[in-house]
Amino acid sequence: MKRFGLLPRIIVAIIAGIIVGTFMPVWFIKIFATFNGIFGNFLGFVIPFIIIGFIAPGIASIGKGAGKLLGLTTLSAYISTIAAGLIAFFVARSLYPLILSNQAAKAFDDPSSALLAPFFEVEMAPIMSVMAALLFAFILGLGMAAIKGNTLQSAMNEFREIIEKIIERVIIPLLPIHIFGIFANMTQGGQVSAIMSVFAKVFVMIIILHVLYLCLQYSTAGVLRKQNPFFMLKSMLPAYFTALGTQSSASTIPVTLERTKSLGVKERVADFSVPLLATVHLSGSTITIVSCAMAVMMLQDAAYSIGSMLSFILMLGITMIAAPGVPGGAVMAALGLLETMLGFNSTMLSLMIALYLAQDSFGTACNVTGDGAITAVVDKLNKE
Template sequence: MAKNKGGSSLIVKLLVSIVIGIIIGLVVPKSVMVAISTIKYFLGQIIFFTIPLIILGFIAPAIAELKSNASRLMTITILLAYLSSVGAAAFAMISGYAIIPHLSIAANLGNLREVPNPLIELSIPQIFSVMSALVLALMVGLAAANTKAETAKKLLQEFQKMVLYIVQSIIIPILPVFIASTFAGLAYEGSITKQLPVFLQIIVLVILGHWIWLAVLYSLGGVISGINPLNVLKHYGPAYMTAVGTMSSAATLPIALECIHKNNEIPRHIQDFVIPLCNTVHLCGSVLTETFFVMAVSKILYGTMPPLTQMITFIFLLGLFGVAAPGVPGGTVMASLGLITSVLGFDQAGVAMVLSIFALQDSFGTACNVTGDGAIALMVTGIAQRFMKEEMEYEKPGTDKTKEGLKRGEKAYES
């Protein structure tokens, strides 16, 4: 999900790089392909080196802040966002095992040309492994929160800014070149022309999956809250289309608030708290997309889908990344590159293909994320009505508690 204002321009650059890469791969001789392979290898080393830094730089400070500042309402909202993401990933996984084997994926690729090896292979090993980075981030974040280590929290925030600068100033600019070189290799060997039709099928299937998951979320929201979910969903058309057009949940937030405000059954203070918070932590559409895509790419490149045990591990960790690391430019897929490589064992070609096909439908994933926030607001309303009576008192208009509820929403948006 694109979170930064330059998200749409990045998508355009990635799409252009795919086209340029394919054209180059179809026409260049072997001597030029050696240089392209060398560029791809070097850029891949840089990208993979930063993965543990991204994990530590975003997971640790996010956990530290959420743990220390969480009210009961925030805790419930974040938990529902996590369960929604894991549920969406599980739905995508089950669908992938059922559908992907029946897609028209070319099985016989025996006539492919061999891509030449890089001219120079300069290895840039990671400082520590991906799983070590994840465990370290969890421990440091929890420790900083529970010991009230304010200095450590500030250091984590400063480190996060540094990692964000690395991503924005180094990784994002070289990403189109890395994508182009990867697709040049696929076109050179001949596999891309055989597999292009299945890419289009996968994108359509994922968009249908978004709509099905939204139906599930709103149905659950209606059951939990006792409110007709259509009374909320019917107002979300402008927000959905804005997300499709801007590819940015942040840019869609004002429209999403305007849409949810048209419903009078969800208390206003819950609307103004849950929607900005979920705008950051609820990425069900992106998680669903990535889960289905990694299974399809694995089938295309490696001839088989990841085993069930690996996929279960992947989706539970992916849900955590979706909640705790939403600020990484490029969305969930950028934050979870470490999972793709360590849990699923993808190589550079696999990572590049996941990034590329994810970019092709990024706007629809963002639209699913934004629209799903309304269902979370329904669930929070139902839970608050049953177990959190004091939170429901904020709904009385014109009272100090109403203002306090609105301040909570503002703080959630700022964070």
């Protein structure tokens, strides 16, 4: 199964869920509805640990760094991530009413009413609220950076490894079963045709946004460095396709580094910035999360405002620093924000996970390719 990647498993789970939901009896589907209830409660229980385990050591490790190069790289990555989220929001707000008009919320007035209830539920109350976890993570991260101690930092790094193992060994392997159950349940409830139509349209829009944003990033870098932006982008294509296959920014670092140096970036700058950007620069993932979140909110007829989305995107830019280096890690790190800031319920979170994972590799490829542009900009601005 390890050779059978996450994306193929998700696709198989969706197709199988539709088939099973069409033909199998109610009692059979309720078995998976029960699993989904337990898995969803477990996910809610783990979310505060994900937030603390990734945000606190992430902030601390950046805060302990010194020098102009660190500041330039981190600031450039954050600006790029926020800009990507804002562009995705305004594009989605303009286009979704047109391309998703046939799937408007009239088909989802009460989505839970069409879903089968589980046979039983297992309560798993989180140890703290998501907002409390966010505040605690920020206080802990900034505190560790301020005192410059290593004991707590080492403990938090080990805690992060534990959470990564939970995501990698428990949550990610069980996600296809969870998504299978969701689609089987939605199919028997008569909702799946509209959902699949949304999947196709949102997927295409996200890929187009990725390409356009990469062009914008390299146009900016090209203007600053007086280089042909399309030649620069072409030089980074090996990194794009490597990330598309590995679905991992970390695994692509050697290729990204080699191709970034081919752009004429100083070796010292590239050696520092590229590995750092693999962790803190996730513009492609941000485009995907914001686009998918807007689609889910439109389906569920959920209210949103420019203010609430701006706050969400600003916080998302920080949270993306904490995204674990496993497939689907970015959306896992963002679940808490979706729940607290945008009011996502368990059904909306499940749809969000399915939408995001369907194109996770493309988001990673956009992240990695954009790292070359950010490094080129930092190299130009850095005078040391």
